[in-house]
Amino acid sequence: MDHAEHHEEHPMIGYGTYISVWLALLILTSLTVAIAGFDLGQYTTAVAMLVAVVKTTLVGLYFMHLRYEPKVFHYMILVTFLIMVVIVIFTFIDDYRFSYLNHEVQAEVHH
Amino acid sequence: MAQTAAELSYTPYHRETSAFSGIFSWIFSTDHKRIGILYMISVLTMFIGGLCLGLLIRLELIAPGATVIDAPTYNAVFTLHGVIMIFLFIIPGIPAIFGNFIMPLQIGAEDVAFPRLNLLSWWLYISGAALLIIALFTGDKLPDTGWTFYAPYSTATEGNISLAVFAAFVLGFSSILTGLNFITTIHRLRAPGMTWFRMPLFCWGLYATAWIQVLATPVVGITLLLVILERGFGVGVFDPAIGGDPVLYQHLFWIYSHPAVYIMILPGMGVISDLLPAFTKRTIFGYKAIAFSTVSIAVVGYMVWGHHMFTSGMSGTAQIVFSFLTFLVAIPTGIKIFNWIASLYKGSIELRAPMLYTLSFIFLFSIGGLTGLVLGALATDMHVHDTYFVVGHFHYVMFGGLGIALFGAMHYWFPKMFGKMYNEAVAVVAWALIFVGFNVLYFPMFILGWNGMPRRYYDYLPEFQYWHVVSTIGSWILALGIFMMLFNLIRGITSGEKAEDNPWGASTLEWTVPSPPPLLNFLEPPHVTHGAYDFEAMNKGKKDSKKKKKGKK
Numbered sequence: 018m019d020h021a022e023h024h025e026e027h028p029m030i031g032y033g034t035y036i037s038v039w040l041a042l043l044i045l046t047s048l049t050v051a052i053a054g055f056d057l058g059q060y061t062t063a064v065a066m067l068v069a070v071v072k073t074t075l076v077g078l079y080f081m082h083l084r085y086e087p088k089v090f091h092y093m094i095l096v097t098f099l100i101m102v103v104i105v106i107f108t109f110i111d112d113y114r115f116s117y118l119n120h121e122v123q124a125e126v127h128h
Numbered sequence: 129m130a131q132t133a134a135e136l137s138y139t140p141y142h143r144e145t146s147a148f149s150g151i152f153s154w155i156f157s158t159d160h161k162r163i164g165i166l167y168m169i170s171v172l173t174m175f176i177g178g179l180c181l182g183l184l185i186r187l188e189l190i191a192p193g194a195t196v197i198d199a200p201t202y203n204a205v206f207t208l209h210g211v212i213m214i215f216l217f218i219i220p221g222i223p224a225i226f227g228n229f230i231m232p233l234q235i236g237a238e239d240v241a242f243p244r245l246n247l248l249s250w251w252l253y254i255s256g257a258a259l260l261i262i263a264l265f266t267g268d269k270l271p272d273t274g275w276t277f278y279a280p281y282s283t284a285t286e287g288n289i290s291l292a293v294f295a296a297f298v299l300g301f302s303s304i305l306t307g308l309n310f311i312t313t314i315h316r317l318r319a320p321g322m323t324w325f326r327m328p329l330f331c332w333g334l335y336a337t338a339w340i341q342v343l344a345t346p347v348v349g350i351t352l353l354l355v356i357l358e359r360g361f362g363v364g365v366f367d368p369a370i371g372g373d374p375v376l377y378q379h380l381f382w383i384y385s386h387p388a389v390y391i392m393i394l395p396g397m398g399v400i401s402d403l404l405p406a407f408t409k410r411t412i413f414g415y416k417a418i419a420f421s422t423v424s425i426a427v428v429g430y431m432v433w434g435h436h437m438f439t440s441g442m443s444g445t446a447q448i449v450f451s452f453l454t455f456l457v458a459i460p461t462g463i464k465i466f467n468w469i470a471s472l473y474k475g476s477i478e479l480r481a482p483m484l485y486t487l488s489f490i491f492l493f494s495i496g497g498l499t500g501l502v503l504g505a506l507a508t509d510m511h512v513h514d515t516y517f518v519v520g521h522f523h524y525v526m527f528g529g530l531g532i533a534l535f536g537a538m539h540y541w542f543p544k545m546f547g548k549m550y551n552e553a554v555a556v557v558a559w560a561l562i563f564v565g566f567n568v569l570y571f572p573m574f575i576l577g578w579n580g581m582p583r584r585y586y587d588y589l590p591e592f593q594y595w596h597v598v599s600t601i602g603s604w605i606l607a608l609g610i611f612m613m614l615f616n617l618i619r620g621i622t623s624g625e626k627a628e629d630n631p632w633g634a635s636t637l638e639w640t641v642p643s644p645p646p647l648l649n650f651l652e653p654p655h656v657t658h659g660a661y662d663f664e665a666m667n668k669g670k671k672d673s674k675k676k677k678k679g680k681k
Binding site for chain 1: 315343347375376379380383427430431434442443445446449
């Protein structure tokens with residue numbers, strides 16, 4: 018099958034690439050730590066998530082070889098992520114509303 | 129029928145010699161067919177266990193107040209009935225037994241993509257089952273939370289929850305590995321000419337199921353670990369007393385467990401789509417519509433979990449969104465039902481035992497599906513939530529759907545798996561008992577629920593007794609039918625007549641190999657030239673090969 022042949026043919030990836038990716042990951046981790054020191058208000062989570070997404074992408078593309086694999090794997094990963102995004106958004110819409118309600122109730126109790 | 133020299137001299141898979149002998153040649157075998165049989169034995173054993181617990185529940189409910197067991201035991205019994213039936217019977221059910229045995233044959237492969245991983249899945253299944261049994265006999269109290277392990281009760285009760293939950297976690301791994309194996313097998317090991325749209329619809333069902341197994345099961349794995357963390361180390365995730373949120377547990381649990389009902393039903397729908405053409409001798413109506421509706425049920429099925437929580441204090445917006453999405457699932461399901469019924473049109477219908485199960489599936493599953501809409505609608509759900517209506521719906525969908533499809537599959541693929549035939553007359557009588565018993569057992573639950581009988585209750589008001597008695601009598605008829613069916617099949621294995629390679633005249637690839645199949649399935653590598661249900665092309669192909677043989681002579 019052509020997929021199988023393609024699999025064996027993918028190019029040798031030098032240590033240089035891996036080391037650069039590793040360094041990039043280290044830098045991004047320090048970035049996350051550094052940012053934690055600033056008060057970004059409601060953007061705190063968003064920025065932390067953004068850095069995490071970049072890191073995940075790097076790991077997926079290089080360490081897990083996604084960059085060198087056939088398109089079908091890209092689609093599979095994409096679908097997986099989309100489903101995860103939907104699940105997280107749906108759950109948190111409800112959960113946030115909950116914590117908001119809880120705060121209201123607590124506020125009333127304190128008054 | 130003229131047989132070639134190769135066909136006469138082949139060794140069936142169960143006679144093949146290997147490095148191990150006796151039982152070890154089975155429990156250490158990486159042959160997908162032997163693993164399928166291992167699953168069949170273990171899953172059906174669990175089913176009989178769950179069935180006995182179910183009979184006990186029904187017997188207890190024959191009269192109000194205490195009859196045969198006390199209340200705490202009753203709680204433990206319905207918990208075990210649920211856990212065993214869900215995690216050990218219906219989730220592995222069709223994919224693990226028939227997915228393993230039949231799917232590689234149907235796509236023209238020698239085995240699944242990762243045979244060792246396949247064996248590991250079975251071992252994980254057995255380990256999970258063993259852990260669950262250990263959980264029953266150790267600890268101070270039996271697990272009594274219901275199969276859903278709802279927090280905060282599950283994080284606070286004295287029952288032996290941690291081990292039971294860990295057992296479910298291990299079983300989840302078994303499920304994930306099976307899913308992974310099937311996705312890879314269907315992508316990579318299809319025979320030359322076996323395109324996606326020539327695949328039997330059973331394989332489409334398994335493919336969609338496998339994706340759910342891989343993507344949804346980790347969520348419940350994490351959730352169950354969080355329960356253990358909260359119980360063991362007092363980490364506040366779900367218990368509001370230590371800063372948790374019990375509704376979060378319900379979200380996480382149903383993010384898995386709702387797609388899981390599609391893990392249970394999609395392979396069953398695949399079986400039905402395979403059995404219909406075999407017993408009507410015509411191509412299935414709307415092949416692509418059925419294939420795509422399978423995939424869309426899998427996708428939409430991810431986004432409806434909230435309908436289990438309408439009365440849990442969920443936000444109004446979320447309620448409306450989830451209710452709407454729930455209604456969407458009815459569309460692909462309806463597409464399937466209509467296509468199946470259209471497939472009967474102008475077919476030459478043979479009412480053999482597997483076909484009787486197929487028709488029962490369509491009937492029972494339609495009742496189950498439509499009562500699901502009653503529960504999916506916000507206003508009616510407020511009325512019937514947590515009543516016997518839900519229990520009735522669930523059993524119509526799961527048992528009437530998956531269970532009946534599994535019984536149909538057991539009869540349909542029986543000659544291929546064992547090379548023997550069961551007694552048709554006994555099979556039909558057993559089917560009739562099962563069908564009648566099923567409806568007598570579960571239909572009264574709709575009436576009870578509608579009148580306000582709550583689920584999981586040990587005791588009830590005298591006004592509910594009439595329908596409870598009817599339901600209990602139904603459970604005896606159903607159990608009688610099931611034992612008769614199993615007895616008939618076991619007798620078929622030991623002393624049935626020898627089966628032909630293709631006793632039903634079916635058109636899919638597994639019927640072209642000898643019964644039972646040889647170790648690597650195909651004596652000659654198959655080359656597929658037509659769709660799975662193309663009877664015309666199949667018959668033409670047979671004539672051509674006969675002509676060739678004559679020509680050679």
